[in-house]
Amino acid sequence: MPLRNCKGQPFSHSRWSMKMHKNPKAPSLNEQSLPFRKMVQQNANAVIVKNAVKYYVPEKPILDGMNMTVPRGSIYGLLGASGCGKTTLLSCVVGVKHIDSGDIWVLGGKPGRPGSGIPGPRVGYMPQEISLVGEFSVSSALYYFGRINGLEDEEIEVRQKFLSELLQLPPANRLIKNMSGGQQRRVSFAAALIHSPEFLILDEPTVGLDPILSNNIWIYLTKITQEEGVTVLITTHYIQEAKDSNMIGLMRCGKLLAESSPQELLERFQCSSLEEAFLGLCQAQDSTMLANASEVQGVQDTEDDVLHQEDDSYKRMKGQISEYRARSIYNVSASRRFKALMIKNGIQFFRYYSGIIFAVLFPLIEVGSFFAGVGNDLNDLSIGIVNHEAGNCDDGNNIGNVWYDEENLICRFSNLSCRFLHKYGDSIAEQKYYDSMSEATDATRDGDLVGVMYFNHNFSEALQRRVEDFAFAETRDILSSEIDVFLDMGDMQTGQFMERKLYERFLEIFEDVMKDCGYSPRAGNMPIRFEDAIYSNMDDGYDYFVAPSFIIILLFFLATTVSTSLIITDRSEGVWDRSLVQGVKNGEILIAHVITQTTLIIVHVSMIMILFFPIWGLECEGSYFHVFFIMFLAGLSGLMYGFFISVMCKNHTMANYASAGSFFPLIMMSASIWPAEGIPKELRWVSYSMPTTLPAISLRAIIFKGYSLDEEEVFTGILVSLAYISILFTIVLLGLRMKS
Structure with missing residues (x-):
């Protein structure tokens, strides 16, 4: 039974086969190739996607030969059901993810190339998730995204007042985590608009908003495209919502079924609604997949010839595209972005009250438990x-x-x-x-x-x-x-x-x-006499042996516990990727976290030194500075280990399992409760290779023997800590790149 349009008229199967593989907007491929090259020459398009393919699972592409063209200064509505690949396509457009094959050009350059400005401040991105830090207030959220996009605080203040009126934002001091879903989306929308980008990408922006506010948003988007030349790419699965777009693309199963203005699409398919047109296109796509292979192949050969011609022309136009990109690039200095990241981390930490309580009380509880429970004489026997x-x-x-x-x-x-x-x-x-x-x-x-x-x-x-x-x-x-x-x-x-x-x-x-x-x-007396000890004291008990290793392991796992969830939280909330879209680098985010947590490590080291030495009365024969240095390195290696877990694990549950699961082998094998000489020789090298064994031995040598850093027993522990810090930091950076 042949497929029919909205009025019941049959469609030609070969006609549908040709249109579905390319843009159904044009009457023929030969006619389409010339306008395509002309648009590239005039740089009239904000986005060009050619034959994009993206896999998450082998042999099942999420983008399957995707082609799309977004003209500058227009509103482009990308429509499709959830799961059709819209969000993945946007992630590739903004340079957060990379396609496996094909080409994507955005604002005249390829995303991620030096000088393209994409990722960067040329784009404003509102992802489908809220992608805001829960501890942010409305004001701090807008200031963060304004700063990483290069705005001065005075400009941010002016823009914030305007956006508060436009989007009916909650009070400036209201925390994100205390808002309703609709309020959070409005703040997320404002964060995308704060720096007035020339290209605005909005993924399901009006979900959960009331109709009046949604209408006001569409009026504003229409205004900035007409008066300021801003390009807006908006996705939605509500088809009728996109009726005011200049152009719409209908997407299904990783392909673009049609690309045209809403009115042209309705006229072409003789339908009264976009839903009916989309339904007809879906039926045509299903029919094409079942069509005769030889017929489809004939169309494919014709299209391949045209595409080959387009590729030649496309290559010739690279010089002109590069010239445009060079004239229009602008970037935010790394120092400005880094300052914004540090302020963000500080806000996250100081407004996460339970985290502050944990960071202060946990060392006190752990050290107090050690004092009370280890090394004292037995009673009540x-x-x-x-x-x-x-x-x-x-x-x-x-x-x-x-x-x-x-x-x-x-x-x-x-x-x-x-x-x-x-x-x-x-x-x-x-x-x-x-x-x-x-x-x-x-x-x-x-x-x-x-x-x-x-x-x-x-x-x-x-x-x-x-x-x-x-x-x-x-x-x-x-x-x-x-x-x-x-x-x-x-x-x-x-x-x-x-x-x-x-x-x-x-x-x-x-x-x-x-x-x-x-x-x-x-x-x-027995005929043997034990004189005064060469190092330490004959009266020192088991607690004196355990104390250095306890200090090292405590600092290691304090830092691990705090850092294990940092990257997972940032990535799961979407803040990490959203920052990347605005030009922030993975390394910058990681280093900002390292510096923030390093401050916490210094606080922990200072607290533990005060508790053990002046209060508990542990005597140190060596330099307190050397003690501090060894303890600090142990905390820093624990920090890197936490980041490693956070990158390798997909969620908090797996990260907690990995952290807790590695704790007990480390205790048993790190010579903390029994000397390493008691471990079988075959396994002793495993103990020495752990991040706490040799550092604990080094700390014991400084405290009880008065050794300095140039002694072998001390600097081997330092080398182990430095090795773990550098190796884990490198793995974390590579892991973050691979996840992009």
Whole structure:
């Protein structure tokens, strides 16, 4: 059954095949080629798209041989259903994305070429999304886009007053995140108009606006095109909305079905509405896809010849296009754009109150948790006592007795077990007395005790004989004079703590016993002596070992946590790409973020140094400046790692998974809770290659050994941090380019 127009008249299939591949506006391709070349020569077109192809998924183009021409000083309505490729086409026109094949010329030059002004201030772009920072007020949003487009603040103020009246904007101090959807779109529209661009691109600008305001916007667009020569390219899926356009393009499935003025389109297809014309074009497109291959190929061959002629003419006209571009270029200085970016970042940070609270409180909470939970002596422990020599020592009243027998020239011991128990006291663990070892052992198995101390019934006498004749002491005396300790080593740290404390206290008590006997106190010492430490202090505990690595890891993940969401947020909200359209470079945005977050890193480093050194009392043998430098580099490498995650991940959920997932391997393998020498040799190089291992070792060397930066143990950590910073920064830049 043949296709028919709005009046029921049949269409010629070959006629439709030819029109659908090219512009249906012209009566024939041969007639179209001459006007096309003439428009290029006169530079009468703001946009020329030729055979544009863009893929997101292989073998399924989102733009499929797209051809489009937008005359200067006109309103061009690009119509089509959602998903047909309109937004992708606009992204390619403004230079944010690149087509896979074909050509696009905008204002006489190719987008992205040096000096083209596209991306740049020659274009004003309102994307389909709001694409504004939620922490912006109306005023700060307009000032930001005005500044990156080269306006002085006085000009922005004047334009803001005008646009506020035209678009009925909310109060200037109202935050974007506190506005309705319609209000947000009006501010977004104003941001595109603020610098009076010569080319205005509006993607679904009137969605959510009331009819009166929409009508006023169309009146204003008509005025600036007629009086100021501005070109407006507007997209919509509401076909009747574009009736006031000078020219409309009907787009479907990545192709332009027709390109003409609304009245000419209605007359050509003898329809009363654009919807009917669009429906007929869609039917014709579907019919063409099913047409005889040989017939379509014949038309294709004819068109290829004409297009080849156009390509030759197009190449000859490049010189004239370049001349025009050179005369009309203007750019905003990088310093002006960078200043606007820094102000934007400052507004984002200082108006993100929960972020400020996190940035201040999180280090305090983390460091406070370290002080309270790591390295302190264990409390509230209980140890069982089985004393077959003196029972419970008369409820502690019996503290034993030691005296020197001058008549027999020997030292006498009586209930010496009570003296040991009295000196031990409850400072190490609370003493609980049991009548038998079985009862005490059962209590330990039940978790009520950390261990059991056992004294033999003749402990004092056996120890006395052992001291009198230590060279020839009998085995039974040796065994009976021992204090047997049975510890619960299921909790290794608690067991080792008890073992160390009981042993140290035993030596102290036994030295006092020797002194009371008139012997040299050193007679009670073990035959090994630990002198003062070469570095640090013998009394330093586990917390002193953990502190440097804790500082490095805390700074690393503080910076990572803050920066992980920055790029994702900017890109998902559309602010990043919208800034790129106005000529801002990826590198400029990234460096602005780095500087802003570097300020936060300096604050964090300063806070942590104050908390650890003056408040906690950690003594530093080296230079505090060197300590600051190592800590700062650790924070900066964490910042770059966060940016890396933010670029590689598509959304906040994946970024959070990546950040949290990398935290625990880093803790386990970075020698933070156990020395790197405890890691198997095959895996030790993995530990050393991590961003926190060698920097933590460097910081420990400065704090406890007083090393300077020229020591190998220190500068290797610096080199690792610098390597991570530079490599990750490069990857982030390349990743941002690839996403464009």
